[in-house]
Amino acid sequence: SQQGEEDPQALxxxxxxxxxxxxxxxxxxNNLQWYRQNSGRGLVHLILIxxxxxxxxxxxxxxxxxxSKKSSSLLITASRAADTASYFCATDNNNAGNMLTxxxxxxxxxxx
Amino acid sequence: xxxxxxxxxxxxxxxxxxxxxxxxxxxxxxSLFWYRQTMMRGLELLIYFNNNVPIDxxxxxxxxxxxxxxxxxxxxxxxxxxxxxxxxxxxxASSFGASSEGEQFFGPGTxxxxx
Numbered sequence: 001s002q003q004g005e006e007d008p009q010a011l012x013x014x015x016x017x018x019x020x021x022x023x024x025x026x027x028x029x030n031n032l033q034w035y036r037q038n039s040g041r042g043l044v045h046l047i048l049i050x051x052x053x054x055x056x057x058x059x060x061x062x063x064x065x066x067x068s069k070k071s072s073s074l075l076i077t078a079s080r081a082a083d084t085a086s087y088f089c090a091t092d093n094n095n096a097g098n099m100l101t102x103x104x105x106x107x108x109x110x111x112x
Numbered sequence: 113x114x115x116x117x118x119x120x121x122x123x124x125x126x127x128x129x130x131x132x133x134x135x136x137x138x139x140x141x142x143s144l145f146w147y148r149q150t151m152m153r154g155l156e157l158l159i160y161f162n163n164n165v166p167i168d169x170x171x172x173x174x175x176x177x178x179x180x181x182x183x184x185x186x187x188x189x190x191x192x193x194x195x196x197x198x199x200x201x202x203x204x205a206s207s208f209g210a211s212s213e214g215e216q217f218f219g220p221g222t223x224x225x226x227x
Contacts (some may be wrong), residue, residue, distance in 0.1 A: 033215065042116070042220050043155075043203070043216075043218045045216065045217070099145075102147075102157075104154045
C-alpha cells in the first residue's frame with residue numbers, strides 16, 4: 001500500500017466553507033508535502049512541513065503534522081470554486097532513499 | 113523559466129509499437145523523476161535520476177520500460193513494445209537537491225493511449 005493515504009477520497013462543500021483533508025503514513029519521515037492537481041494538469045506544490053514542525057500556514061492553507069500518530073491534515077479556509085482540484089500528500093521514506101511517495105489523493109469539489 | 117517541458121502532450125499508438133516520451137527539466141535542477149498516473153493505481157514513481165544518474169528504478173514495471181538521461185537538460189522514457197495496460201498519464205518532475213529537501217516541479221504530462 002502507499003506510504004501516504006488521504007482521507008476522505010472525495011469531498012464536496014459549498015463555497016465559503018472550510019475543507020479538511022487528512023493524510024496517514026506508515027514509516028518515519030523527514031518531511032511531508034501537500035500538492036494540488038487540477039484536472040488534466042501536473043501537480044503543483046502547496047506546502048512542505050518538516051518532521052520537527054507541528055503546524056504551518058500559507059495564505060488560506062493550514063497544515064498540521066502529528067508524527068506520533070503519523071498523520072497530517074490540510075485545511076483550506078473560506079474555500080472558493082477555484083479550489084476544486086485533487087489534493088495529494090507526499091512523504092519521503094527514510095528507508096528508501098530521498099524519493100517521494102504520493103497518496104491516492106482527495107478530490108475536492110467546491111460548489112459556487 | 114518555462115517550467116518542466118514534456119512532449120508529446122498526447123500520444124495514441126497501437127499495441128506493439130515503440131513509444132518515446134521526452135522531458136526537459138527546469139534549468140539548474142539536478143533531480144528528475146518519471147511518474148505514471150492511472151485511476152486504478154494513482155501516482156507511481158517509475159524512476160529517479162540525480163545528476164543524470166539513475167538512482168532508483170525499482171518502480172519501472174518491467175523490461176519493456178527504459179529511461180535515459182544523457183545530459184542535465186533532457187530525459188526520455190521509452191516503452192517497447194507498448195501494451196494497452198500502459199495507457200496512463202506520464203509525468204516528469206524535477207527538483208533541486210535530493211527530492212525530499214524541496215518541492216518537485218511537475219510537467220503537464222503526456223497522456224498515452226495504447227490501442
